[in-house]
Amino acid sequence: MVNTPSLVSIIIVSYNAKEYLISCIEACLQSKYQPIEIIVVDNGSSDGTIAIIHGKYANNPHIILIPLEKNYGPAYARNRGIEYAKGKYFAFLDNDTKPDVNWLIPLIEVMEQDKSIAACQCKLLLMQEPNRIDYVGDYLSQYGFLVQEVQGGELDVGQAENMKEILSAKSAAMVARADVVREIGGFDEDYFIYVEETDLGWRMWLKGYRVVYIPSSIVYHAFGTTSKFYPDFANYNVRFHGCKNYILTLYKNFGRWYIWRVLPLHIGLWLAIACWLMVKGQGRDSYLILKGIWWNIMHLPSSRKKRKLIQKSRKVTDTELIPHILRKRPLKYFYQKLATPHKVGHADSWYRPK
Numbered sequence: 001m002v003n004t005p006s007l008v009s010i011i012i013v014s015y016n017a018k019e020y021l022i023s024c025i026e027a028c029l030q031s032k033y034q035p036i037e038i039i040v041v042d043n044g045s046s047d048g049t050i051a052i053i054h055g056k057y058a059n060n061p062h063i064i065l066i067p068l069e070k071n072y073g074p075a076y077a078r079n080r081g082i083e084y085a086k087g088k089y090f091a092f093l094d095n096d097t098k099p100d101v102n103w104l105i106p107l108i109e110v111m112e113q114d115k116s117i118a119a120c121q122c123k124l125l126l127m128q129e130p131n132r133i134d135y136v137g138d139y140l141s142q143y144g145f146l147v148q149e150v151q152g153g154e155l156d157v158g159q160a161e162n163m164k165e166i167l168s169a170k171s172a173a174m175v176a177r178a179d180v181v182r183e184i185g186g187f188d189e190d191y192f193i194y195v196e197e198t199d200l201g202w203r204m205w206l207k208g209y210r211v212v213y214i215p216s217s218i219v220y221h222a223f224g225t226t227s228k229f230y231p232d233f234a235n236y237n238v239r240f241h242g243c244k245n246y247i248l249t250l251y252k253n254f255g256r257w258y259i260w261r262v263l264p265l266h267i268g269l270w271l272a273i274a275c276w277l278m279v280k281g282q283g284r285d286s287y288l289i290l291k292g293i294w295w296n297i298m299h300l301p302s303s304r305k306k307r308k309l310i311q312k313s314r315k316v317t318d319t320e321l322i323p324h325i326l327r328k329r330p331l332k333y334f335y336q337k338l339a340t341p342h343k344v345g346h347a348d349s350w351y352r353p354k
Contacts, residue, residue: 006112008036008104009087009178012095013077015043018052020096020222025063028093033104036091038063039084041077044070073192074171082178082186090181092197094172096222098127106216107175110163118209119176119201120217121169123160127220131156134221137166137213138198139327144250144266146198147329161215167325168201168211173219176200180209188248188306190299193237195245202253205325208315239285243270243292251296252307255318267293269334 010028014021021040028038042049042065050067057063066080078092089108093099099122107120124134133154138146146167150160169176174197184203187196201211247270250263270289277286296303 005033005035006088006108007086008033008089008091008108008175009081009085010036010038010091010093011078011081011085012038012040012093013043013074013081014040014045014049014095015071016045016047016049017095018045018047018049021049022052022056024093024095024097024099025057027098027101029062030101031099031104032101033108036062036104037085037087039066039081040064041066041081042068043072043074043077044068073189075187075191075193075196076189078171079186079189082181085178088178089175090178091175092171092173093219094221096127097124097173098220098222099173100218100220103173103217103219104175106214110212110214111175111177116208116210117177117212118180118204118207119169119174119211121166121211121213122173122175122217122219123213123215124170124173124219124221125156126153127222130220133160135170135172136160136215137164137169139167140325141327141329141334142262143269143329143331143334144246144262145269145334146195147327147333149327160213163215164213165324166201166211166213167205168198169213171197171200172221173217176204177209180204180207183207188252190248190302191245192241194241195249199245199249199252202249202325203310205321206253206310206314206316210324235285236288239288240292240295243289244295245292246270247293247296248303251303252310255311255314258318258322 012021012024025038025040028036040053040063050065053065064084066084068077068080082090089111091104103122107122110120111117121137123136126132126134133150133156134152136150138148141147184200184207188199191199204211247267250266251259254262270293274286274289277289
């Protein structure tokens, strides 16, 4: 434990998952790291979440509830939580997670000792099968899609027990320095959902910081709750926002040489996926991918402004950065992921954003 513990602001975004949310809050309250504050940002839930939180935690000064009038998406909601947060560190959790009592201790210790680390990824295990890994960090492939060295659903047999650098941390369970998050402008609210934390981590790297995975910090995740309760909504988000946000992230953060090398190929692969889905009779899914590409065309002026700001303030070149964040995979890897159902996800889990 650090000698002078710093306040950690735990920011939880909630949307129509009151049972999971209460479990998450209760687990946070049992944390052996103190001091903490818990900020719940509710995205316009209609399941009674607000009333339950008011009734159960009205007298707890360490719990702050921020109700939003509608579902603005996680990126916008986390930024509202950041505005209220007073901590030196931000701990982001999804409402369907349950952190171990010691989860914050190794994260804060590492970050206090190494000021170059801007964010840490917890070891995410599947809540339903805690002997299986959900997520331990990702990297960028040469095609612009995210890849993992340890796949979701794998048995946890010690293959992810070393601290390592990663491209970005999944906001289902991550801790970040508050000053760095504010320095880079928080989450990009154009993302709504998916890849927003990839963009955040990438921008941290460009500012000269690092993002790492800490295996001794354990958080359990009830994977796929959105798909379970709102399958149509989840499918729309995956196809449209997934495609839209991947392209936007590459466009904003790559330097001039890499953007011409990777982005055209990346868009071409999205078009190939759209054609593949059309052949399979999934016309609506194909349309949503094309809609994601079209969004980037229509919003090119605003995206160009964001890109200019990022590129102007970057402190690390792509030549310096790429070895830390890129892992090459053969094209066959992505085809197999697309064509073969995943154990814990969808058949398209290779491009399904985290």
